[in-house]
Amino acid sequence: MVYKVFFLGFPLLPGEYRDVWTIESKISFRPGDGPVEADLTLPSELAGWVVLDEHFASSGFGFTVTQDETRRATWTRSELAEPATLYYKLQAYRQNPRELEQRDVPALAVPLLTADQRAAMLRLIEVLEAKSSDRTSFTQLLIRALDSRTTDPDGRFLLSTWDEDSGDVLLLTLALAEIPATALRGVRLEDGRRRQTLSTLLEIHDGERWQVFDPRTGQAGLPEDFFIWQRSEDAVLNVSGARNSRLEFALVSNSLPSRSVLAMEQRSGRYALLDFSIYALPVEQQGVFKGLLLIPVAALVVVIMRLLVGVKTSGTFMPILIAIAFIQTTLLLGLAIFLGLVAAGLWIRGWLSHMNLLLVSRISAVVIVVIFLMSALALTSYRLGLDQVLSVTFFPVIILAWTIERMSILWEEEGPHEVLVQGSGSLLVATLAYLAMSNRLASHLTFNFPELTLTLLGLILLLGKYTGYRLTELYRFRAMGDKP
Structure with missing residues (x-):
């Protein structure tokens, strides 16, 4: 750690440093017939984004980067005998967030439509033009009319005639309404996300300037968590001579200053230590380890609360798994979902106890009940428009089932007071672990200095030798210290 900080220039504290995103695109395909050529559009610096560095992995392939209207990377090979994977990785940060640069308005193309499609579009355009005041309001109304939950008959008909998402329908309808529009493709930034595909925004010209809309919600403006990859309707990836091609993205964010990240990448070949760091892994694995390296921190919290404070929990490391779920759901919402699922599970488990089932069958039944409760909660919340509750899927099903089973047995043997004590203790430790x-x-610190986990290991080993009184025991036997 000292070597990294003082010699390699790693920052010790995350304050005043920029959030630098590492975005890795993975191109995979299977052998086909003839020579193989994969052509990938490379992103440009738009809306205030600055690309610090980029790397290409092309083992066994010829590789070139061409600059025309857009930059494109091309991998070539005379023949391919087995599945191949190509990588392109960049590091970027947003220096000064601003709107997209204005550009020329392209000529409108006449959309190719069937007679029924054209008639439906014209009726829909006529209705929406009567309800709108300008191109902006017309576009927002059109997005609602072509939503998957629309009740407009023409909108439902148009959606049923396309197998793809409604993006193509939007562009064709806007073209027929003589509104210049194009697709804006990019990556939604979510730390630790893996196997993500490109997302699409809608960009229209309102007569004076270009505006961006979210085709799912109709909200205007470029989202802050959106990295623009391509500003045109051309294909991002073209592969010939192969089959089953796929383009996926992995993302990870860190708080290193831009100069430190750039220096680290430039010196990765000079210092052997960096070859064995987390940064040497593919971005997809970096995101996984970013979460895994936090588990020892939560384990230390559990050890302190169990051995020094004396808090009782339902299961030794169940609070850690609940804390991991809280990271995905946020704390208050996660607590509400957990309490609701456990309460409903205990009530149903009480009915199962009258059937005198064997342990394996009983646990299996509880697992199925928990999955059913999670599904019912997700469907109900979606219908009510509470999209945040859909994060219920991040809760570990088996751990929830075992928690319900243990609490049910504890209720029968020790009574509700002990269930309340252990349940409250588990939620307290899970909350503290989440905060840590x-x-x-x-x-x-854990991501940039993973060797610090050895320090946590040493602390846990030292605490494991402690045999004195816990804080709760000192409070319990406080009367023994009173003077007569």
């Missing part, structure tokens, strides 16, 4: 894992300093 979501701390920015802890995330920064």
Whole structure:
């Protein structure tokens, strides 16, 4: 750690440093017939984004980068005998967030439509033009009319005639309404996300300037968590001579300053230590380890609360798994979902106890009940428009089932008071573990200095030798210290 900080220039604290995103695109395909050529559009610096560095992995392939209207990377090979994977990785940060640069308005193309499609579009355009005041309001109304839940008969007919998403229908309808529009493709930034595909925004010209809309919600403006990859309707990836091609993205964010990240990448070949760091892994695995390296922090919290404080929990490391779920759901919402699922599960488990089932069958039944409850909660919340509750899927099903089973047995043997004590203790430890894992300093240190986990191991080993009184026991036997 000292070597990294003082010799390689790694920042020790995450304060005043920029959030630098590492975005890795993975192109995979299977052998086909003839020579193989893969052509990938490379992103440009738009809307205030600055690309610090980029790397290409093309083992066994010829590789070139061409600059025309857009930059494109091309991999070539005379023949391919087995599946291949190509990588392109870039590091970027947003220096000064601003709107997209204005550009020329392209000539409108006449859309090719069937007679029924054209008639439906014209009726829909006529209705929406009567309800709108300008191109902006017309576009927002059109997005609602072509939503998957629309009740407009023409909108439902148009959606049924396309197998793809409604993006193509939007562009064709706007073209027929003589509104210049194009697709804006990019990546939605989510730390630790893997196997993500390109997302599409809608860009129209309102007569004076270009505006961006989210085709799912109709909201205007470029989202802050959107990295623009391509500003045209051309294909991002073209592969010939192969089959089953796929383009996926993995993302990870860190708080290193831009100069440190750039220096680290430039010196990765000079210092052997960096070859064995987390940064040497593919971005997809970096995102996984960014979460895994926080688990020892939560384990230390559990050890302190169990051995020094004396808090009772339902299961030794169940609070850690619940804390991991809280990171995905946020704390208050996660607590509400957990309490609701456990309460409903205990009530149903009480009915199962009258059937005198064997342990394996009973646990299996509880697992199925938990999955059913999670599905019912997700469907109900979606219908009510509470999209945040859909994060219920991040809760570990088996751990929830075992928690319900343990609490049910504890209720029968010790009574509701002991269930309340252990349940409250579990939620307290899970909350503290969540706060420790979501701390920015802890995330920064564990990711950039994974060797610090050995320090956590040493602390846990020292605490494992402690045999004195816990804080709760000192409070319990406080009367023994009173003087007569």
